Amino acid sequence: MAGKMFNREVICARGLRKKYGDKEVVRGINLSVSKGECFGILGPNGAGKTTIVKMIFGLSPPTSGTLLVLGMNVNGNQREIKKHLGVVSQEDHLDSDLNVGENLEVFARYYGMRPAESRPYVKQLLELMGLSDRYRSKIHELSGGMRRRLSIARSLINNPDLLILDEPTTGLDPHARRLVWQMLRSIKEKQITMLLTTHYLEEASILCDRLVIMDDGIILDEGNPRFLVKKHAGEEVLELGLREKPEFWQNEISARFGDMQKGSLLLGDSLYFYLNGDGKVLLNEINSLATPVSYHLLRPSNLEDVFLKLTGKKLETES
Amino acid sequence: MIGKTSFLYKYRPELSMLFWEVFRRNMIVFNKYWFSNIMFNFLEPLLYLLALGIGLGLYIPEIEGLSYLEFISPGILASSAMWATSFECTYNSFIRLQVQKTYHAIVSTPVSLDEIVMGDIAFGAFKSMFYGSIFLVVLFFLGYISSPLALLVPVVLILSGVVFAQLSMIWTSVAPNMELFSYYFTLFITPMFLFSGIFFPIENMPIFVQRLAWFTPLFHSVQICRGLITGQFDPLLWANLLVLILFAAILFFPPLILMRRRLIK
Numbered sequence: 001m002a003g004k005m006f007n008r009e010v011i012c013a014r015g016l017r018k019k020y021g022d023k024e025v026v027r028g029i030n031l032s033v034s035k036g037e038c039f040g041i042l043g044p045n046g047a048g049k050t051t052i053v054k055m056i057f058g059l060s061p062p063t064s065g066t067l068l069v070l071g072m073n074v075n076g077n078q079r080e081i082k083k084h085l086g087v088v089s090q091e092d093h094l095d096s097d098l099n100v101g102e103n104l105e106v107f108a109r110y111y112g113m114r115p116a117e118s119r120p121y122v123k124q125l126l127e128l129m130g131l132s133d134r135y136r137s138k139i140h141e142l143s144g145g146m147r148r149r150l151s152i153a154r155s156l157i158n159n160p161d162l163l164i165l166d167e168p169t170t171g172l173d174p175h176a177r178r179l180v181w182q183m184l185r186s187i188k189e190k191q192i193t194m195l196l197t198t199h200y201l202e203e204a205s206i207l208c209d210r211l212v213i214m215d216d217g218i219i220l221d222e223g224n225p226r227f228l229v230k231k232h233a234g235e236e237v238l239e240l241g242l243r244e245k246p247e248f249w250q251n252e253i254s255a256r257f258g259d260m261q262k263g264s265l266l267l268g269d270s271l272y273f274y275l276n277g278d279g280k281v282l283l284n285e286i287n288s289l290a291t292p293v294s295y296h297l298l299r300p301s302n303l304e305d306v307f308l309k310l311t312g313k314k315l316e317t318e319s
Numbered sequence: 320m321i322g323k324t325s326f327l328y329k330y331r332p333e334l335s336m337l338f339w340e341v342f343r344r345n346m347i348v349f350n351k352y353w354f355s356n357i358m359f360n361f362l363e364p365l366l367y368l369l370a371l372g373i374g375l376g377l378y379i380p381e382i383e384g385l386s387y388l389e390f391i392s393p394g395i396l397a398s399s400a401m402w403a404t405s406f407e408c409t410y411n412s413f414i415r416l417q418v419q420k421t422y423h424a425i426v427s428t429p430v431s432l433d434e435i436v437m438g439d440i441a442f443g444a445f446k447s448m449f450y451g452s453i454f455l456v457v458l459f460f461l462g463y464i465s466s467p468l469a470l471l472v473p474v475v476l477i478l479s480g481v482v483f484a485q486l487s488m489i490w491t492s493v494a495p496n497m498e499l500f501s502y503y504f505t506l507f508i509t510p511m512f513l514f515s516g517i518f519f520p521i522e523n524m525p526i527f528v529q530r531l532a533w534f535t536p537l538f539h540s541v542q543i544c545r546g547l548i549t550g551q552f553d554p555l556l557w558a559n560l561l562v563l564i565l566f567a568a569i570l571f572f573p574p575l576i577l578m579r580r581r582l583i584k
């Protein structure tokens with residue numbers, strides 16, 4: 001079958017577009033996800049992440065462009081593709097009429113596995129996800145974090161070639177989130193190809209080998225997280241709060257010390273300098289100009305800075 | 320050759336035996352709750368039977384050579400099967416579709432949306448057969464079964480169950496919210512219940528009501544059930560059966576297509 005013919009490109013999108021009515025929400029993107037990597041799509045709410053995921057598993061046919069999954073076109077090969085897919089959707093779609101064990105066993109049946117075949121595997125997955133003692137629990141007895149881990153366990157029941165995680169930790173408290181990250185890392189060690197969408201920078205930096213930054217249906221840049229940070233935001237960021245005339249001071253400082261920075265960004269009264277050189281030196285120079293600084297912060301650059309610089313807006317909308 | 324952009328290609332059915340897995344999923348849930356649902360699906364028709372059959376029956380000497388209780392019991396059986404299926408494939412299917420998002424979870428597996436809808440229809444037909452057959456057993460012990468042909472009633476209930484399930488799924492696939500199901504019952508199911516020859520023969524009704532009855536599935540299933548249970552076998556029952564089969568055939572595609580239009584955007 002076509003399924004076994006793909007070389008190393010697990011997902012390949014070329015000029016992919018999606019329109020809902022007149023509104024184009026995915027506007028011509030190219031993606032290439034290789035076998036074994038964890039590939040991230042980082043973007044704010046409404047960027048089009050879920051739409052891409054839905055196009056992959058057939059809930060939303062592409063308007064134009066091509067989308068190949070495991071070497072097969074999503075148009076016309078849905079069943080074959082889905083045999084090899086695991087999907088953890090953004091909202092929990094657990095079957096609340098069934099208990100924990102049944103959720104996995106019934107799901108295994110959808111892949112044509114008899115309970116006798118799937119049961120040992122079910123036990124193993126529950127163990128992997130820290131849910132061994134929950135085999136007979138009802139879904140509503142589980143916490144949000146447990147439900148998410150169960151969704152992940154369920155998505156692995158068919159031993160997928162591609163695991164899709166759509167915002168796997170959105171809505172979880174920090175502790176539960178960390179637990180999910182830990183489990184995703186152990187899945188990653190098994191060399192399963194993963195596509196992960198998120199609007200959490202930390203999640204993307206911790207888990208993804210490569211990612212795209214997406215906003216408003218368009219990919220802004222692509223690469224390894226550390227490479228992207230270095231490319232756009234240098235090593236360090238100097239953040240200044242200005243009491244007056246922020247534009248003037250942005251121009252003034254940029255003109256005088258252009259060689260020490262990769263660029264700057266003004267957001268309200270806050271001025272961000274992305275630095276090449278030593279931040280302390282620049283800070284001293286700025287202070288010697290009697291700049292009206294209300295606060296300053298010198299810190300290592302991160303993906304938030306990259307996003308801010310590429311889009312001019314902040315990424316995280318909830319804690 | 321059908322072009323890849325044509326309507327026919329877009330809606331070509333994707334059906335395999337995997338729909339049984341959806342049916343089976345519903346059966347697992349059914350096995351947990353069937354006993355607590357007996358009340359609703361079984362006691363209610365029994366109350367109708369007793370209240371009308373014994374109460375009203377006192378004033379009605381006989382209809383078509385049957386006591387009033389004998390006359391109405393096959394119709395109440397057929398309608399209780401209809402109610403069970405209709406509730407299943409409206410409220411329960413809608414909860415799976417819209418509230419629990421069970422359909423969304425299943426379409427991410429190799430099971431197609433067509434198979435999910437088919438699985439729910441098969442399960443609706445099963446419920447028709449199950450609750451109707453329990454009623455049949457009660458009628459047997461009450462002594463209201465006069466013919467061994469009654470053993471064929473479950474088969475008829477499966478067929479009529481398929482039709483009611485298809486009709487309900489059509490409504491479910493277009494209903495924006497659960498409140499709208501009361502319209503389905505008030506405008507469609509209840510009138511059918513009252514005017515399908517269960518409580519009185521429709522021969523005495525205005526001619527247009529008689530014509531209309533032929534276009535409702537319940538009328539036919541009542542006629543066939545009555546014939547099989549009382550043993551008054553009229554060759555016209557073959558026509559009733561044929562109409563039911565026609566209904567099932569005509570209604571085969573609409574629920575599949577409408578559900579795709581709802582879910583796949």
Ligand SMILES: Nc1ncnc2c1ncn2[C@@H]1O[C@H](COP(=O)(O)OP(=O)(O)O)[C@@H](O)[C@H]1O
Pocket residue numbers: 020025043044045046047048049050051052584
């Ligand atoms: N079925 C739909 N009909 C119309 N618009 C939609 C539909 N689904 C999503 N959208 C719109 O598409 C855009 C992208 O949505 P989505 O892919 O869910 O973004 P994300 O997952 O990145 O938050 C949003 O503006 C959203 O409102």
Ligand SMILES: [Mg+2]
Pocket residue numbers: 049050051090166167
């Ligand atoms: Mg989303």
